[in-house]
Amino acid sequence: VPELPEVETIARGLDRRVSGDTIESVWIGSRKQPLKSPADVIALTLAGKRIMRVHRVGKHIVFDLEGEAQTGKRTRSGQPRPAASRQRSDRRRSVAQAAQWVVHLGMSGRMVVSEPATAIRKHTHLIAKLDSRRELRFIDPRMFGKLSVHPGGFDPGGVEPLEVSREHFVALFRGRKTPIKSALLNQKLLRGVGNIYADESLFRAGIGPRRRAAAITQERLGKLHAAVREVLLEAIALGGSSISDYVDADGEQGLFQLEHRVYGREAEPCLVCGTAIRRLVLAGRSSHYCPTCQK
Numbered sequence: 001v002p003e004l005p006e007v008e009t010i011a012r013g014l015d016r017r018v019s020g021d022t023i024e025s026v027w028i029g030s031r032k033q034p035l036k037s038p039a040d041v042i043a044l045t046l047a048g049k050r051i052m053r054v055h056r057v058g059k060h061i062v063f064d065l066e067g068e069a070q071t072g073k074r075t076r077s078g079q080p081r082p083a084a085s086r087q088r089s090d091r092r093r094s095v096a097q098a099a100q101w102v103v104h105l106g107m108s109g110r111m112v113v114s115e116p117a118t119a120i121r122k123h124t125h126l127i128a129k130l131d132s133r134r135e136l137r138f139i140d141p142r143m144f145g146k147l148s149v150h151p152g153g154f155d156p157g158g159v160e161p162l163e164v165s166r167e168h169f170v171a172l173f174r175g176r177k178t179p180i181k182s183a184l185l186n187q188k189l190l191r192g193v194g195n196i197y198a199d200e201s202l203f204r205a206g207i208g209p210r211r212r213a214a215a216i217t218q219e220r221l222g223k224l225h226a227a228v229r230e231v232l233l234e235a236i237a238l239g240g241s242s243i244s245d246y247v248d249a250d251g252e253q254g255l256f257q258l259e260h261r262v263y264g265r266e267a268e269p270c271l272v273c274g275t276a277i278r279r280l281v282l283a284g285r286s287s288h289y290c291p292t293c294q295k
């Protein structure tokens, strides 16, 4: 599951490759699961729009779009669009509205830039043809990924862990009786911190994953704030962690998995004290920790 550093790496790669390009037309497959906006709305919002920027918000890839939607075209099936979408596109034509296209990769989603001649892989759910003749393709075998469009802008809630101040970070956990690990994974508090980076941050801050958030002193939460930043920035610098089949937009693997101190190291010696790393299940997720270094 790509977490913040992997999504950041993918978004940067896409930004390098497709910013400034214009989406000429859009093909959407028949599977409904990945579509969190109606297919015709996604197609109408994307077609004719220039990609201004690709960036990350939480664990989402966000395409900032600008320009006018194409109108009067027939859908791929050859049927004229229903009256409702024609009206929608007429409105758009007069407004030249900016919009955001949001992609969540879920478990196995990939967004790749392909040459048109490249064979279309199984489980391709969307193809955006670009003016440069290249194609943006969304491929997702397990279909936990999500595609949506947000004409008014996208706000997933929560705060960015790389932008939040120490004071705001400390305040997020005030009065929370849940284990700190669960609070770190709560996307309504912090966006984008997933299982790997929560475990690694708690280890560096010396805090046990089961410790109740509200019971941790401000000083130790301040340490955790610094640890979360440090871990995420190091991971971004190394292109994320390649667990299972993660690769970035250029097909490159990340390297941060080589720096993991607790995640995936159950029963191996702690790199600081030599105690065997333990694993426990909290809220359905594996937590890895050193029982000596983390209290």
Ligand SMILES: [Zn+2]
Pocket: 270, 271, 272, 273, 274, 275, 290, 291, 292, 293, 294
């Ligand atoms: Zn230790």
